[in-house]
Amino acid sequence: MNLVFFLIVLIAFVFSGWHQILWVPVEGMTSPIEALSVAMVESSSGAVELAIGLVGVMTLFLGLMKIAEEGGLLKVISRLIRPLMVRLFPDVPADHPAMGAMILNMSANALGLGNAATPFGIRAMQELDKLNPKKGTATDSMALFLAINTSNITLLPTGVIALRAAAGSVDPAGILPTTLFATMGSTAVAIIAAKLYCRFTRSKNDENAPEEIGNDVETDNGQTGSAGENEEAQAGYPLWVSVLAMGVLASFIPLTVVYGKTISPWIIPSLMIGFLLFGVIRHVSVYEVFVEGAKEGFQVAIKIIPYLVAILVAVGMFRASGAMDTMVSFLGAWTGKVGLPAEALPMALLRPLSGSGAYGILASVINDPAIGPDSYVGYLVSTLQGSTETTFYVLAVYFGAVQVKKLRHTLAAALTADVAGVVFAVIACMYLLG
Numbered sequence: 001m002n003l004v005f006f007l008i009v010l011i012a013f014v015f016s017g018w019h020q021i022l023w024v025p026v027e028g029m030t031s032p033i034e035a036l037s038v039a040m041v042e043s044s045s046g047a048v049e050l051a052i053g054l055v056g057v058m059t060l061f062l063g064l065m066k067i068a069e070e071g072g073l074l075k076v077i078s079r080l081i082r083p084l085m086v087r088l089f090p091d092v093p094a095d096h097p098a099m100g101a102m103i104l105n106m107s108a109n110a111l112g113l114g115n116a117a118t119p120f121g122i123r124a125m126q127e128l129d130k131l132n133p134k135k136g137t138a139t140d141s142m143a144l145f146l147a148i149n150t151s152n153i154t155l156l157p158t159g160v161i162a163l164r165a166a167a168g169s170v171d172p173a174g175i176l177p178t179t180l181f182a183t184m185g186s187t188a189v190a191i192i193a194a195k196l197y198c199r200f201t202r203s204k205n206d207e208n209a210p211e212e213i214g215n216d217v218e219t220d221n222g223q224t225g226s227a228g229e230n231e232e233a234q235a236g237y238p239l240w241v242s243v244l245a246m247g248v249l250a251s252f253i254p255l256t257v258v259y260g261k262t263i264s265p266w267i268i269p270s271l272m273i274g275f276l277l278f279g280v281i282r283h284v285s286v287y288e289v290f291v292e293g294a295k296e297g298f299q300v301a302i303k304i305i306p307y308l309v310a311i312l313v314a315v316g317m318f319r320a321s322g323a324m325d326t327m328v329s330f331l332g333a334w335t336g337k338v339g340l341p342a343e344a345l346p347m348a349l350l351r352p353l354s355g356s357g358a359y360g361i362l363a364s365v366i367n368d369p370a371i372g373p374d375s376y377v378g379y380l381v382s383t384l385q386g387s388t389e390t391t392f393y394v395l396a397v398y399f400g401a402v403q404v405k406k407l408r409h410t411l412a413a414a415l416t417a418d419v420a421g422v423v424f425a426v427i428a429c430m431y432l433l434g
Contacts, residue, residue, distance in 0.1 A: 036320050098127030
């Protein structure tokens with residue numbers, strides 16, 4: 001991450017400096033180096049505003065998360081999909097809060113609820129860090145979780161659907177099949193890449209860490225015992241129960257395709273009433289527990305500000321310097337031959353760097369009368385926006401929340417998944433739209 005951060009800033013400075021040397025002053029126009037300075041200040045202010053804006057939603061969902069944890073919902077969910085999760089995360093005890101938090105994060109991402117996914121993801125990282133024998137360094141589980149998170153399967157990209165509808169699309173939800181195909185492919189690649197790359201960054205201590213954790217796990221009452229003593233707690237439900245649950249979940253896919261626009265406004269209110277109702281049924285003091293969990297929201301938001309400032313300033317400089325435009329003009333002639341036109345290339349390049357920047361590109365492309373939301377390019381940029389995450393933002397926020405500075409293979413796995421997401425998005429749109 002140190003090298004990536006430095007190179008982005010260095011390239012931006014060199015580009016702006018070169019343009020400044022060649023620049024001919026024109027009255028009323030800002031010089032390249034002045035534009036770079038303005039971008040730095042605006043990006044740093046925007047990072048702080050973004051973090052402050054996260055305080056409210058983090059407070060809300062971390063409070064609800066605490067209710068779910070106290071009521072035992074996380075343990076139920078963890079046991080339900082334990083056959084899959086224990087294979088993906090063998091060094092995380094099946095009934096550990098980290099497992100439930102990761103599941104809720106992935107579920108929120110699948111429904112296109114980025115605001116809800118972030119608090120769940122931060123909570124998952126905090127719980128994973130409790131299992132970390134080497135503080136400040138990413139574990140294999142952290143790397144895999146974030147690689148999956150940056151490419152999580154999206155069933156309902158609500159924000160993109162709404163933007164397409166506002167742009168006059170005749171079929172705003174038409175990107176659901178292309179988005180699902182792209183995210184399934186990128187998620188599979190993310191898992192494979194994280195599992196493969198970890199072999200090149202793992203030390204002897206890392207190899208022994210899962211065994212140490214597995215032999216000494218923490219029980220629900222706060223006591224520590226052997227893995228054998230917790231065998232019953234870690235046991236999953238019978239296979240048929242898990243299969244049935246997966247089948248019920250899969251049945252929601254056609255519903256989201258047909259009724260996605262109608263369902264999406266109900267999701268967040270339903271989550272809140274669902275968590276509260278579950279807490280009441282399980283005799284949890286919902287108000288007190290909610291407040292206890294919500295206290296973490298402000299602390300976490302303040303903690304991630306330095307990480308957000310670093311990443312967003314670097315990205316802002318990269319765009320303002322003209323380096324992004326130069327890269328697009330150079331690569332566009334080549335990528336257009338394989339189904340990625342120059343009009344869509346900025347989205348592919350900027351999506352891992354800046355969520356707001358990519359969202360702005362999406363809006364400008366689908367509102368362009370010469371392109372429109374229902375053209376091939378319109379479908380492609382919509383699929384890219386709905387099927388991938390802002391990689392550098394995710395890494396900055398989640399690792400910043402637990403003060404992890406050594407990312408190991410996380411960035412490489414996440415970027416590999418990003419490239420795969422673009423490839424699968426192109427394949428899906430070319431197949432469906434020709």
